[in-house]
Each structure stands twice: as C-alpha cells, then as structure tokens.
Amino acid sequence: MKIAMLNPPHRFGQDTTQWITVPPQGYGGIQWVVATLIDGLLHAGCEILLVGAPGSISRPGLTISDATTFDATLAAIREFGPDVVHDHTNGELLPADPPWPAVRTHHLNGVPEHLANGIYLSRAQRQAAGSADAPIIRLPVNPDRYTYRASKDRFLLFLGRVSVHKGARQAAAFAQAAGLPLKLAGPAWEPDYLHGILTDYPDTAAYVGEVGGTGRTELLALANALLVLSQPFGGPFGGEWIEPGATVVAEAAVSGTPVIATDNGCLAEIAPHVGVALPPEEAPDPELATKILAGLPAPAHLRATAIERWGHHVIAAKYLEVYRRAAAGNTWS
Template sequence: MKVAMVIPPYRYGADPSQWITVPPQGYGGIQWAVATLMDGLLEAGREILLLGAPGSPMREGITVSAAVEKADIHAAIEEFAPDIVHDHSNTAALPPGGLRPTVSTHHLKGVPERRTNGIYLSRAQRTAAGSVSAPVIRLPVNPARYQFEEKKDDYLLFLGRVSAHKGVREAAVFAHAADVPLTVAGPAWEKDYLDALLADFPHTVRYIGEVGGRARTELIARARAQLVLSQPRGGPFGERWIEPGATVVSEAAASGTPVIASDNGCLPEIVPGVGIVLPVGRDITPRDAKRVLETLPTPQAVREVAVERWGHRTIACEYLAVYKRATSGEVWM
C-alpha cells in the first residue's frame, strides 16, 4: 500500500525558505503525531509520500515532497499514485475534488471542514464535531524516540503553547502549592500572558522557550510529572476549548513521566493509568498537591501502559484497517 500523507505547511522561524519538518524542530503536535505514525507504517512495509513538510529528513520508504501549494500538492499526489490519501491539514493543504480514496484525521477542535471519512483523536473531540460513529484512533508514540528515566529530578514540567487554554497558570498554581519548581517550555505568542505568569510566580516558574531534539526528550524524561491542565476557556479565538488529543500525554508516558491533567476534553479518556485527573476549577491546597504527587503511578508502570495503548505499531495497524475500509469504497461521517 502506498500512502500520501498531507500535513499543513507551516513556516519555521523568520526564514521564508524554512518549514516545520516531520519530526518538528521544536513545537509541532501534528508533526510529531505524523512522524510517529509513519514509523509504524514503515515497519508494516508501507511506502509514504510526505507533503507539507519540505526539508524533512529522508528515510528509506519515505519520499519528501517540496510541494506546499495546493496545485503542486495535487500534482505530486497524482505522480505518486497512492492507494490512500491521509489528510492531517483539515483540508488546508488538501487539493479539492481528489479522485483517490481519502481519510482525514482531525487534530483541531470543532467541526472539521471535511467530515467524510473523518478520524478523531478522542470521543470528546468526535462528539464536539457532531459525529457518533466515525473511528477514534489515539495519538501514537514510538518509545524508541523517547528517553526513559526511572529516577526523576525535582521539577514539574509544562510542555506546549504558553496560552490560557493550555492551563499554564493552573500548572504554576499547582507547582506553587506543591512547593516544586515548574519548568515551562514552548512558544509564547501572547507576551502579556507570559509576563503576568512570570511576575506572579517568580520563584516557581522557569521559562526556557521552545526546545527540540535531545534536550526536549531529556526534559520530559527527567520531570517528576508533566502538567496538562487544559482549560475550557480562553481558546485561540476566544471560544470554548475542548482538548482534542494531547500529544504531550503519550510522550510523557512513554518517557516514564506520569501526568497530572484536568478533566477537559480527551484528558479523562486517556490519562487514567498514566496519571491523575483533576476537575477543572478545583482549588489546590498544598496538602492536595503533595497527596497527588505521592499517589502518581511509577515510571515503569506508566511506560508500559503507554506502549500497550499507543505504541506506533498498534496505532499504525488501526489506521491500516481504516485505510482498507476507505479503499474498499466505504464512506462514513
């Protein structure tokens, strides 16, 4: 089977010739998910055309296209002649009127532009999109890409976009209550939010910006716990935020780092077994915070659950089953 993998082409930094690659240089949840899925598909003997990420590392079995415009992407797909087109761009890079079987993984909140043959990351995301029967396939993780550490350092970690809907302030409140330092890593596009966070928690929060490569995997692996306290308010456009898939949960768990999460969106579906779920809006006392930290699962247990549930081979097999449905002519909404 030949698979054309379409992701949204995003610029990297100020250089107009640079694009976010697969895997990404730093921040990039979709890019990490696609990189890991491709690991599983390659191990299953599939051939892949990657579109929307020029400059990505070349590997046996993967053709990296330089195309970023829809017309060029369409031409590249037709030249490759895939059995299935797998869209991760919410149609942003998908040529209209494609003649080949297509499935679309929805990585965002709300209703996708293309609902036909959609795939969702969680039941919460699927419900918010108005679907009841489309497949739910979790975000994959390849343990070989992550560093496992049994012994942890004394810091908590927030990894992701530094924004209100991602719960960075709530993470700082928890860390302050626990009397444990919080390292915050990720892009901060809302300067006022970051400035207020640092001003209010000067002795708790250490902001280090975006991280990539080995520094990123080591940061995840050595954290005492990862905080994913997503909030339903303060979304990117001011709307209600429903956490769709949470790449950071599977990444942390594969590193043996337990997760402390809110009950927003997908999190109560995926965090049990690898961490603890706290209700949104719950006031955290020092006693509460310390009790949560004391009752987290062990690093080895967390990693075993992550590999069993979300290992790249398992998730690739689930996608291959859905590809087969689409190539046989099945249509779902």
C-alpha cells in the first residue's frame, strides 16, 4: 500500500532551525511510535510518505517531505497519491473530511477533535473518548532498535517527562523505599517540580537530563526496573490524566527490563504482562518495595513477551488490516 504518514511537526527544543525527527533526537513519544510503525510497514512492502518531520533519514520505500503546515501537507499528499492517510497529529495537518481514505491514531487524553476512523492505544483511552467499537492497536516496539541486557546495574529508572502526571516524585519515593538510586531522564519543563524532587530525595534521585540515541537505550537495558508511576492528576491539559499508551513499557521490556507501574489508564492493561501495576495511591514501605522487586519477571521472558505482543511486525499487520478497511470505504467512530 501507499501510505501518507502525518507526524506532529514540533521544533527540537529551543532550536528553531531543527524539527523533531522520526525517530526523535531526544524526547518524542509520538515520533518513536511513527518510526517503529514505519519499520514494520516498510518490511511489509509498503511505500510511505512521511510528513511533519523534516530532517529525518530517508531509506528505500520512505520519502521525507519538507511540509510542516496544513496547506503544504495537503499539497504533498496530493502529489504522493496515497491509498490511505494515517494521521498522528490530532487533526493538525488533516481536515475533518479529507479527500483520501484516512485513519487517525489518538495519542492524547479525552475526546479527539475528529472522531471519524479513530484508532486508540488502549481500552481505557477509547472509553474516555466515548467510543465503543473503534480499533485498539497497541504501541509498537522494534527490538533491533534496542539493547538487550540480562545483567543489570544497581539503579532504578524514570524515563519520560518529569511532571506531576508522570509520577516522577512517586518514582523517587519508591526508589528511596527500595534503597536504590533513581536516575531521572527526560525533559524537565517544570523546573520547580524537579527541584522539589532533588531537594527532598538528595541521596536517591539524580537528574541525567533529556537522553537520546545509545545513551537512552543503555539506560533502558541496564536499569533494575523502569518506574512508570503515572498519576490521575496534574496532566498538561487539566482534568483527569488517563495514561493513553505508554511506549516506554514495551521499550523497557524488549530491553530485558521489568516495569513497575501504576494501574492508571493503559498501564493496567499492559504492565502486568511485563511487571506489576499498583494503585496510584500506593506508597510502598521498604518491605513492600523489596518484595515487588524480587517478584519481577526475568529479562529473557520480558523480551519474548514484548516481541510477541508489541513487536513492530505484529503491530504493522494490525494497522494494515485497518488501512484496508478504510481504503475499501468503511467508516467507524
């Protein structure tokens, strides 16, 4: 199939000369999803136009567009002539009623701006959006992009936006209870929040900044466990935060690293396969933290589970089924 893939066009940090690429230079959850899905679709023989990520690396079957605006995107898609358009931008680059068959993966909380042919990342996200029968397709992971380590270093890892709704403070509290150092990796756009964690947990938490490339994959592979203690409050858009997809869960698992999560949103559905899901209000004491760490799955099991459930070939095949439905004129909401 010919697929036009629309990525959210965002600048790389404060650098107005660069766009976040696919895959991203640093933090970029949606960009990792798009990159990994493209891996699977190219392997399946698809031809892909990537819009919204200038500076990304092209390869056989993949064309990179310079378009980043609504009008330029429509012109690029028109010239490409796709069988289907796959929108990851929540309508930023695609009209409500596009002239091509289209599907839309919802990466956020709440109700999407455009409901037609939506795809959701979890049952929790779909329910919050008010849909009953739209497809649910989990976030993909490509094992070839990650480092696998059976032996681990003595630290816990938080990898993501250092924010209230992502549970960075709860990660520090868990690490302190477990008697292990915590590495906080990711953008810290709320400096007072980060400062509070480092002040209150000076002997436990260390901020290593926003990481990418081999630094990121090494952290994922070497951690004793990844802490994904998402909270139902403090989200960037107000209201209740329901964790939609959590790419980092599959990334850790395919690296051989278990996951300690809350049961917020999608985490209740995916984390128990590769670790444990706790109530958000759970504040473990040292005895419970030690017990949780001792009961986590082995690295080889984690990697096999991640590939079987969320491997890029598996997820690409699910998307191809949905693309064919859309190309045949089927609609859903």
